[in-house]
Amino acid sequence: MERTPFVAAANVSERLAQPPALAISTVIFALRPSEKSGRPTLWLPLVRRIREPFKGLWALPGGPLTQADSLQDAAARDLQDTTGLAPSYLEQLYAFGGLHRSPSQRVVSIVYWALVQPTEAELAQESENVGWFRADGLQELAFDHNEIVDYALWRLRNKMEYGSIAYHLLGEKFTLAQVREVYEAVLNRTMDPANFRRQLKQTALIEPTDEFQQGGKHRPPRLYRYTGMDSGTNDAGPSGHPPSRLSSPG
Amino acid sequence: MERTPFVAAANVSERLAQPPALAISTVIFALRPSEKSGRPTLWLPLVRRIREPFKGLWALPGGPLTQADSLQDAAARDLQDTTGLAPSYLEQLYAFGGLHRSPSQRVVSIVYWALVQPTEAELAQESENVGWFRADGLQELAFDHNEIVDYALWRLRNKMEYGSIAYHLLGEKFTLAQVREVYEAVLNRTMDPANFRRQLKQTALIEPTDEFQQGGKHRPPRLYRYTGMDSGTNDAGPSGHPPSRLSSPG
DNA sequence: TCAGTTTTAGTCATAATGACTCTAACTAAA
DNA sequence: TTTAGTTAGAGTCATTATGACTAAAACTGA
Secondary structure, eight states: OOOOSSSSSOHHHHHHHSOOOEEEEOOOOOEOOOOOTOEEEEEEEEEESSSSTTTTTTSSSEEEETTOOOOOHHHHHHHHHHOOOOOOOOEEEEEEEEETTTSSSSSSEEOOOOOOOOHHHHHSSOOOTTTEEESSOOOOOOOOOHHHHHHHHHHHHHHHSSSSGGGGGSSEEOOHHHHHHHHHHHHHHHOOOHHHHHHHHSOOOEEEEEEEEEOOOOOOEEEEEEEOOOOOOSSTTTTTOOOOOOOOOO | OOEEEESOOSHHHHHHOOEOOOOOOOEEEEEEOOOOOOOOOEEEEEEEEESSSSSSEESSEEEEEOTOHHHHHHHHHHHHHHHOOOOOOOEEHHHHHHHTTTSSSSSEEEEEEEEEEEEHHSOOOOOOOEEEESSSSSOOOSSSHHHHHHHHHHHHHHHHHSSSSSGSOOOOOHHHHHHHHHHHHHHHHHHOHEEEEEEEHSSOEEEEEEEEOOOSOOOOOOEEEOOOOSSOHHHHHOTTOOOOOOOOOO
């Protein structure tokens, strides 16, 4: 994002005369095993800037608003181009329009946030200029992107307290323990397995399958399926989700 | 908002070549007594369009993004200019960027929503081209503004379920019954007075004053004061409010 | 066969909720 | 002065949700 657009402003008066540039950026979250514990933790892909400003620093994927796309489509397209990812969940986060976000021309960024499933996240090409980072304790990023990531994290944790969002970080079938691990990774605290299971089965939109996950060195857990029929890549803006409360157990 | 900016596009290819125009609009809510029952209900001010497109139709107040202002400041300034209002609460709602929101050039609107207190709302100048309308059952508005108002209503009702937002529609001192009336007006259903009072006093950030409201034909109710110290015109975006639950009683 | 693990069901005390009753305190009409 | 009408405000009670906890079930690996 924030590629220097059209003209480089030579001075303040020229800068004020230009209309602000419009950019789209996306914060993408996925679960990956922690290096130490192996437990799932939150990660996000970043791209390295190859030109000024902030050349060499890592930044959120994005770019100028493509004329022919809606905002949502532009976000999805940028995601595909820069990281190869197709998100299972994509929602507008916020429009950032401070006066001095970019040193050259003024840039208004409309930021989306996305969740991708582990199978998709594996496909994401890593390279010299595209890498995955743990969502907490990020290094210094370009522009105001640290602030943006923090806000996206806050929103993710917030949405978590209602139902339905956790499943976009998982595959089609999952165990109840996996759902709990998503909550624990996002909210950064442990939860009582028994109580969590009780609440999930009461309120959440899931149904049991007759399959069980094999391979563990313990009793095989039943696999469940999400029945929320969330249209995936849909916006929670207009036509958004009415919240169905799920409070945190144990 | 959506004043035809800079150049009027002559054809599709020219239109696609131009960068999208940026506009700011605001949905403003205030309580006003219903014509029939006299009970408080939700109203919002609209301005009549005096030029094409949609000349003659009512629309949300707004305008192009002023260069020297942040997004939030631009919203507050437009509010002041078009309706004379200074909101006690102002928050970003959503960025609307569909391809064909405006028939001439493509316009991306960053929409804010605001709450004003009754004393302020009275000051709002009404005129031939500025009027107040009930928030539900609106007539056809210019552009996609019906959709925007509906979404703002959804967000207002949503925020209502956490605490702290209702008081921005009231004055400095208020009775508990008035708070309940705000909830009833916004959520559009009645609530049990006794249970509502109990919950408010448990969780909400209010303190009793030693004053009582006189003039009713019944026992005078105690006046309360909000102690949330919400910095009023602050954003709930980045640096936003962590939600403190208040569920609906009765 | 046994120890170790996680799944899964269940118990129990406490807190929150919704429906309801009753008294207090005022006004207005009789 | 009394009485009816109104809302304020406190309190009761059954039901439900929550958090902490116990324990059996079902697998693996030694």
